[in-house]
Amino acid sequence: MTVGVRHDDLRRRNRALVLTALRAANQRSRTEIANLTGLSNSTISAITSSMIEEGVLVELKGNDNGLARRGRPQVALALNPTLASVVAVTLTLNHVSAVLIDYAGEAVDEEVQDLATQELEGQALIEAVIGCVRRVLTRQRENGYHPSRIALAVQGITSSDSSSMLWSPITPDENTRFAPALAAAFGVPATVENDCNMITVALKWREPARYRKDFFAVMLSDGIGMGLMVKGELFSGTHSSGGEFGHMIHIPDGALCRCGKHGCIEAYAGNYALIRTARGGSEEDVPGAVVSQVEIQKLADAARASDGPERAAFLKAGRAIGFGLGSLFAVFDPAPVAIVGPGALAFDILEQPIRDAIARTAGGKHSAAISFETEPNEMPLIRLGCAMTALTKVDAEIIVPGLTTEKVLKGRKVA
Amino acid sequence: MTVGVRHDDLRRRNRALVLTALRAANQRSRTEIANLTGLSNSTISAITSSMIEEGVLVELKGNDNGLARRGRPQVALALNPTLASVVAVTLTLNHVSAVLIDYAGEAVDEEVQDLATQELEGQALIEAVIGCVRRVLTRQRENGYHPSRIALAVQGITSSDSSSMLWSPITPDENTRFAPALAAAFGVPATVENDCNMITVALKWREPARYRKDFFAVMLSDGIGMGLMVKGELFSGTHSSGGEFGHMIHIPDGALCRCGKHGCIEAYAGNYALIRTARGGSEEDVPGAVVSQVEIQKLADAARASDGPERAAFLKAGRAIGFGLGSLFAVFDPAPVAIVGPGALAFDILEQPIRDAIARTAGGKHSAAISFETEPNEMPLIRLGCAMTALTKVDAEIIVPGLTTEKVLKGRKVA
DNA sequence: AAGCTTTTTTTCGAGCTTCGAAAAAAATAA
DNA sequence: TTATTTTTTTCGAAGCTCGAAAAAAAGCTT
Secondary structure (H helix, E strand, O other), X not given: OOOOOOHHHHHHHHHHHHHHHHHXXXXXXXXXXXXXXXXXXHHHHHHHHHHHHHOOXXXXXXXXXXXXXXXXXXXXXXXXXXXXXXXXXXXXOOEEXXXXXXXXOOEEEEXXXXXXXXXXXXXXXXXXXXXXXXXXXXXXXXXXXXXXXXXXXXXXXXEOOOXXXXXXXXXXXXXXXXXXXXXXXXXXXXXXXEHHHHHHHHHHHHOOOOOOOOEEEEEEOOOEEEEEEEOOEEEOOOOEOOOOHHHOEOOOOOOEOOOOOEOEOHHHHOHHHHHHHHOOOOOOOOOOOOOOHHHHHHHHHXXXXXXXXXXXXXXXXXHHHHHHHHHHHHHHOOOOEEEEOHHHHHHXXXXXXXXXXXXXXXXXXXXXHOOEEEEOOOHHHHHHHHHHHHXXXXXXXXOOOOOOHHHHOOOOOOO | OOOOOOHHHHHHHHHHHHHHHHHHOOOEXXXXXXXXXXXXXXXXXXXXHHHHHHOOEEEEOOOOOOOOOOOOOOOEEEEOOOOOEEEEEEEEOOEEEEEEEEOOOOEXXXXXXXXXXHHOOHHHHHHHHHHHHHXXXXXXXXOOOOOOEEEEEEOOEEEOOOOOEEEOOOOOOXXXXXXXXXXXXXXXXXXXXXXXXXXXXXXXXXXXXXXXXXXXXXXXXXXXXXXXXXXXXXXXXXXXXXXXXXXXXXXXXXXXXXXXXXXXXXXXXXXXXXXXXXXXXXXXXXXXXXXXXXXXXXXXXHXXXXXXXXXXXXXXXXXXXXXXXXXHHHHHOOOOEEEEOHHHHHHHHHHHHHHHHHXXXXXXOXXXXXXXXXXXXXXXXXXXXXXXXXXXXXHHHHOOOOOOHHHHOOOXXXX
């Protein structure tokens, strides 16, 4: 049973509303916030003045935004960038990057590093990630940054409590407990999230007009990932990160998938599957090493040039994705789809077979109306999603009324 | 942006908490409610006393529940059954029923009626439903019942605003706008919901211990339906009732489905598909009239008796359901499954092929651990789900503080 | 440049609500 | 009949939001 609503919950929720309004677009006046939240001017005045005193918000004076109007000018409020900071870490095949981000969401510094992820076992991988974070933090320590949180995005399945990477194609290790290790190394909370889920979160922050309540983000890369936004909330599985679109079954007992099962969508549409099909390999051929993006581009060029085995491979892939989306639409209803990742560069070849397949499913009613947007470069989205996820969690600590900021972020504040 | 929390929202939410506690188990003392909700005794005292004055709750005196303890005895509070009432209507193939239910959730009277649903066009079907409701209400009018709401459950797809039945196998009509018609006929709000969704809601009310946060209800009948409970909430589609498990694709371009597309799970596991397969019909044979349950029972008996075409048909059906569940588990993660409806009587034949198929999918990790419960008789569940859905909506009107009950339920109260 | 107008922001009192403590109520036990 | 125990109500304190009024900070006017 949900717990009763006490009196300070009210203030907490309204503080959260103010913070959310400023996260969506920094620099808003008190009047704008009042209109946005539906709260009265007096309430906003009370809330913001205590938040300014706490150091959460700052007044941006002397920014006249050009048009001079009659009357007392609005004073823009903004998140205090020096209040706190977070680190957004991204672990992908052969690469790890760590970005230090201030409380207002601006990137401060970044550390990128190559890494033979496929050859690193659990502990070594964890230490490589820790090392990357440590480097950027050491560099910025003199500027007084002590992050409040670390958010790690990985390719693969993560646990629903955001503590572990349960499985990933980039390493042989299973159930890698990144979060406790990072938390221990830096003395702050850490989380591990699925990369596609972070992309989905990011799309909503970046383009709230287009990606609002319901949409799917399909990541086409070596594997096939998905993030789902359902009724305005990130849809994650009940135990894991969920949304394993790539492992829905396309053909029962069909082609061998990287996961060891047969007939998954990925076994037709993943990069390795494209190569396998185009080269006339057997569907039982064990998926080999990760395919370079250059190779896929060559494959796509060949498919565009002539109606050979390459084009057939893309048709087969599109068909698998399309039928999968059709099945998904049967359960969730049709919604806009964002095609993210390197595969988006070949979407011109994929779109028609995808649409054809969707049209052959019951879930694909009005398939022509379904919109597809492409976004080949997924890294900025993953980082944005990570940053916003971590900052939102910091916000959740800050909104507790009565707690002074010092208590919440003891010693982690910028000097 | 969510609207700000004002002061009376607080009281409203806490009133809702009290009401929910009593709906889950009628007859609780103030002290029990305080412990359950986490609110203080004084708050519960204030809330319940105003609700008693409004006629929402009643004190049940002199019910000593057996054990006599020291101290002032607890006074049981209960929902006032005469405060309001709702009608739960169920429309299935060839039958319509209307049950009058009091505010405490007890059935008062029921009207069941045969109906040639497949031959009735929209308006005639609507009027038949209205007639059934009218009969039970006319009979009970002398007892002072004036329902506050009507909830209709139908087989088929309904709109997400609960106004229309978009498509149903029981009638050729499409987009039948039941809700406005019922609302106009009886002058009270009406809703149309999908039967499987109602079953899912009902399971949670009836067996909260087993069916709590995450589970799937699969309805095996002429068609294949599904209701999904995800994170404690009924999962419905973004535009329609959603959860059209039966129309996820099992075999791309496979057997002809009743929906006109090919390869849906239903085209292998629906009653008509079982008959078609067992009799050696082509997968392109157009699904005929609805199959009688007796016929399916005979088929199941034959399948149990010997390894002939009947058993092969059930194997094929189980395989389709199993692969479908595997795909679903990939997206939602594994969860308990309730097998509801007449098909549950043949679950002994279906279980093994279902489990075998799940084990062949990536989503079916730990497939042996997935629990299946069967419930052949779906009607009581549909009615319970309808009743609770309608009563919960009545509750939502009642919890608004300051509104006296007379204002909310003007003239609809029992005399 | 001084006063007027306009708009934003703060201040102040009223009206809710919840909570804890104390009081009242209603039973059993001695 | 009195003491004990448990539930329920009462009462004052504290916190929050709101509307109205006041204060602040600008441009506009003469």
